[in-house]
Amino acid sequence: MADSDLIKLYSGRILELAASIPHQGRLDAPMGSARKRSPLCGSTVTVDVTLTDGRISGFAQDVKACALGQAAASVLGRVAIGRTGAELNAARAALQAMLKEAGPIPAAPFEGYEVLIPARDYKNRHASILLALEAACEAVDAAEAG
Template sequence: MSETLYNSEILRLATSIPHQQRLTGAQGTSERRSPICGSRITVDVVLSADGRIVDLGQEVRACALGQASASLMGAHAVGRSLDELRGARDALTAYLAGQSEDPGNWPGLQIFGPARAHSARHASIRLAFEAVTEAAERASSVEAA
């Protein structure tokens, strides 16, 4: 893996974001914004009866790192439970902060290794995972009500 912050894989991911349409029947929605760079991601989810994501939509207005993160999140979020989403969010946060050498078991997150030295970039990388987790939490609370 190249140690360049904006490498060809980051740029490839940034141009291939899945689920780039908002959902009209979302059970949970979250919009997250990075105050440092202005990146913004909105995520909509629909959960199954057992609490797993069955449908996902996202609107991404972010830098290349935020777009790459949204691409990785979107590629693997369907079928995931709230606990898995929280785990991925927390593992990514710890990895970026240097509190862990392991980005967790979400596919592809090791690509953000070079960004660990650039704390100003961390918020935009975390946005998609924070947004999908919050959207699933909101959907879960609707289901529980």
């Protein structure tokens, strides 16, 4: 990877997001939790949720990931509260398509993932970027299952 590619990939905005992840930590009494790990890089994200009327009312995430994974978790943390499982699943599918198939940016309120477009060319980073959304989807599924 050339230095200019690294600079583009780790832009100032990505580093700002990585340094300011909302809702870090764990919930005291989550209704659902999920831990996802990327075997390629070892990044892990654990998400706890509580639901009220089918929407996330409590959200926490424990993020141990590279800057790209942290940035993705930061985007999610800014919009997770109030979302439904269906909205999270749609965002996950859209983010995956944006990265792997040059698909469009995920729809609002998940448009913040646009900052990760430069990572399209780095397939080894995709799993880390998807971790937070994958964990959130599984945590909501677990909460809904009771």
